[in-house]
Amino acid sequence: xxxxxxxxxxxxxxKYIGQTIExxxxxxxxxWELIIMNDASTDASLHKALEYAKKDSRIKVFSCMNNRxxxxxxxxxxxYATGRYVAFIDADDLWAKNKLSxxxxxxxxxxxxxxxxxxxxLTEDGHVRNRGQVNVDECIDMKRYIRTxxxxxSTVMIDHDKIKNIRFPNDKKLCEDARxxxxxxxxxxxxxxxxxxxxxxxxxxxxxxxxxxxxAWNAFKRVMLEKxxxxxxxxxxxxxxAKNALKKHKAKNHIDMTYxxxxxxxx
Numbered sequence: 257x258x259x260x261x262x263x264x265x266x267x268x269x270x271k272y273i274g275q276t277i278e279x280x281x282x283x284x285x286x287x288w289e290l291i292i293m294n295d296a297s298t299d300a301s302l303h304k305a306l307e308y309a310k311k312d313s314r315i316k317v318f319s320c321m322n323n324r325x326x327x328x329x330x331x332x333x334x335x336y337a338t339g340r341y342v343a344f345i346d347a348d349d350l351w352a353k354n355k356l357s358x359x360x361x362x363x364x365x366x367x368x369x370x371x372x373x374x375x376x377x378l379t380e381d382g383h384v385r386n387r388g389q390v391n392v393d394e395c396i397d398m399k400r401y402i403r404t405x406x407x408x409x410s411t412v413m414i415d416h417d418k419i420k421n422i423r424f425p426n427d428k429k430l431c432e433d434a435r436x437x438x439x440x441x442x443x444x445x446x447x448x449x450x451x452x453x454x455x456x457x458x459x460x461x462x463x464x465x466x467x468x469x470x471x472a473w474n475a476f477k478r479v480m481l482e483k484x485x486x487x488x489x490x491x492x493x494x495x496x497x498a499k500n501a502l503k504k505h506k507a508k509n510h511i512d513m514t515y516x517x518x519x520x521x522x523x
Contacts, residue, residue, distance in 0.1 A: 261337035293333035325428035369418030392449030
């Protein structure tokens with residue numbers, strides 16, 4: 257059974273970090289290590305993480321001396337990773353209990369180096385939203401990613417035997433994950449999508465609404481600066497991106513709440 261290194265950057269998330277860690281502890285796949293990198297939190301986040309580490313030796317907690325941003329924090333955590341597979345989870349998201357087992361099976365079946373899964377949205381107070389489910393394609397390339405931005409950070413798993421270089425941009429700019437995924441896709445790699453909800457992504461007011469315009473602007477710049485596609489394709493692809501972004505957050509879906517209640521610790 258191959259080990260999975262789970263990377264969790266932590267910054268001022270004391271309200272949710274316990275639930276997130278519990279969603280890793282509840283995995284039916286047991287050969288994992290959870291590497292928590294505290295990015296100079298000023299609340300009780302670090303204390304809560306350390307309490308969990310005392311109870312389970314698979315949980316390892318480290319700290320940055322100064323606030324560095326999520327990209328550098330993930331890079332710092334990756335230095336301690338010892339597993340064949342690397343998975344990512346943010347400090348306020350929740351995994352399904354069968355997330356790791358399902359995704360590893362899927363990757364082995366498809367001989368995939370990079371994978372992601374479908375996900376749904378969670379409100380700030382822990383209720384599953386009835387709209388905005390993100391479905392994924394079985395396999396995507398650069399063009400499909402630009403048009404759909406379907407890769408959710410906390411759904412990604414990487415086979416380190418196949419993808420040797422895992423390093424996020426070392427700055428505090430938004431969408432550091434998208435920039436790394438585009439590097440892989442530009443090199444001809446493919447992301448394989450498991451179209452099953454294995455993540456609940458928590459939406460908080462100070463998280464999306466404030467940064468939505470910045471994210472759209474950053475996406476526009478990424479597309480316009482992309483040298484692997486023509487000027488006409490850039491305009492067309494960004495128009496598809498804008499359309500899909502709007503659709504993603506407004507679409508109503510019939511989510512199987514029986515499955516959600518069984519697999520997730522939420523309301």
